[in-house]
Amino acid sequence: MDTVKAKNGINWLKYASPKTFYPLAGRLIPWFSAGAFLLIAYGLYLGLLVAPTDFQQGEGYRIIFVHVPAAWFSMFLYLLMAGYAVLGLVLNAKLSYMMAKAIAPTGAMFTLAALVTGSFWGKPMWGAWWVWDARLTSELILLFLYIGYFSLQSAIDDTNRADKASAILAIVGAINVPIIYFSVKWWNTLHQGASVSLTKAPAMAAIMLQGMLVMALGFWLYSVAVIFARVRCEILERDNKAALLRQEI
Amino acid sequence: MYWHSFQEFIAMGGYGFYVWSSFGITFLAMMIELWALKKRRQRIAKMSNEGTI
Numbered sequence: 001m002d003t004v005k006a007k008n009g010i011n012w013l014k015y016a017s018p019k020t021f022y023p024l025a026g027r028l029i030p031w032f033s034a035g036a037f038l039l040i041a042y043g044l045y046l047g048l049l050v051a052p053t054d055f056q057q058g059e060g061y062r063i064i065f066v067h068v069p070a071a072w073f074s075m076f077l078y079l080l081m082a083g084y085a086v087l088g089l090v091l092n093a094k095l096s097y098m099m100a101k102a103i104a105p106t107g108a109m110f111t112l113a114a115l116v117t118g119s120f121w122g123k124p125m126w127g128a129w130w131v132w133d134a135r136l137t138s139e140l141i142l143l144f145l146y147i148g149y150f151s152l153q154s155a156i157d158d159t160n161r162a163d164k165a166s167a168i169l170a171i172v173g174a175i176n177v178p179i180i181y182f183s184v185k186w187w188n189t190l191h192q193g194a195s196v197s198l199t200k201a202p203a204m205a206a207i208m209l210q211g212m213l214v215m216a217l218g219f220w221l222y223s224v225a226v227i228f229a230r231v232r233c234e235i236l237e238r239d240n241k242a243a244l245l246r247q248e249i
Numbered sequence: 250m251y252w253h254s255f256q257e258f259i260a261m262g263g264y265g266f267y268v269w270s271s272f273g274i275t276f277l278a279m280m281i282e283l284w285a286l287k288k289r290r291q292r293i294a295k296m297s298n299e300g301t302i
Contacts, residue, residue, distance in 0.1 A: 044272075048258075049250055059262035066275040105285075109278050117271040124267050222279065229286055236293050 018095050018235045025228035032228070036221035043215030051208050063121045064208075068195065069216035071114035073223060074142060075177050077107035081149075082174040085167035095231075097163035098238070100170060101153060102230035106223050108146035115139055126190060134183040135191035138176060145173035159238065 047065030054061035081103040088096035118136065119129045130136065149166050156162035184193045195204055196212070252258040261268040 048272075049252065052251055053262065058264060060264035060267055062261065062264075062268050063271040066272055070275060105282065109282050113275045113278050116274050120267045120271040120274075124264055226282060226286060229290070233286070233289050233293060236297075240293075240296060 018098070018238075021095055022232055022235050025232055029225050029228050032221045032225035036218050036225055039214055039218030039221060043211055043218050046207065046211030046214060051211050052205065054204075054208075057125060060121065060124050063117055064195065065211055065215050067114060067117040067121060068212055069219045070110045070117060071139070072216055073219050074107060074111035074114050074139065075180055077103050077110065077223060078142060078145070078170075078177055079174060081107060082170045085170040088163060088167050089171075094163075094238075097167065098231050098234045099227070100167060101163070102227045102234055103223075104146055104149050104153075104170075105230070106226050108143060108150075110219070110223075111139065111143045111146060115143065131190055133190045134187040135180065135189050138180040138183050141176050142173075142180060145169070145176060148173070159241065 043065065047062060051062070051065075053059055081100045084096045084100035084103065087093060088100060115136075118139075122131065123129050149170055152166045152169055153162050156165060183189060184191055196209065259265055259269075
């Protein structure tokens with residue numbers, strides 16, 4: 001701990017303790033919430049009122065302003081959850097397990113949103129609400145992984161064992177994320193290829209891209225605010241569990 | 250502003266049902282998540298008032 005402190009002058013490990021993190025998260029939540037609200041409002045304005053129509057997909061393309069950010073966060077939050085699961089197992093840090101557990105519901109919510117909005121896009125564009133395409137199927141598996149994660153958490157009474165078992169599930173399931181991401185390249189899918197890529201120029205008008213990125217940033221701040229609030233609940237509930245057990249003994 | 254009238258905005262070039270359902274469901278899902286979190290906090294606050302915490 002001293003070496004960490006000596007290097008950058010801040011004792012970062014201090015923030016790994018639930019007692020220190022609780023008030024810090026509490027102070028940050030209003031800022032993240034306000035930022036999320038403003039960015040989502042601005043993203044909606046750009047996506048629904050300013051962006052021009054798409055020459056191939058007409059106005060139906062506007063679904064991407066919620067679909068793409070939701071799909072990004074369904075995958076990104078899964079990786080973040082798996083990352084905290086690794087940290088929990090390696091450092092045996094309770095806060096890391098609590099973070100992983102707090103991320104899961106938001107990740108699952110965005111996965112469901114990505115699937116449902118995708119369906120509302122598929123019906124007018126492909127003529128089907130659902131097809132067993134590699135992209136869609138791997139995203140559905142992601143939803144099942146999130147559901148598996150909470151089911152395992154709630155099926156085991158002992159908090160320590162529940163944390164460890166579900167962390168392993170989260171880590172093993174992470175293999176599905178690159179499969180979702182690259183599915184449109186690896187297989188001949190009905191789902192269109194990536195609209196935004198790190199290596200190529202974006203295949204869309206600047207204003208459309210801007211709207212999508214603003215919305216994605218809004219979803220990110222929303223996720224942080226909700227996850228922090230959930231970690232705070234988790235900290236209080238776990239403290240209470242210990243207090244109740246002490247009373248019984 | 251891209252639209253010429255409010256009707257045109259609502260119709261979304263014939264994709265209105267699909268576009269509005271997508272946006273509606275996404276934000277509804279977020280609202281449900283926030284509501285569930287609020288309920289959980291209220292439950293904890295109640296326990297704390299009763300002196301269990």
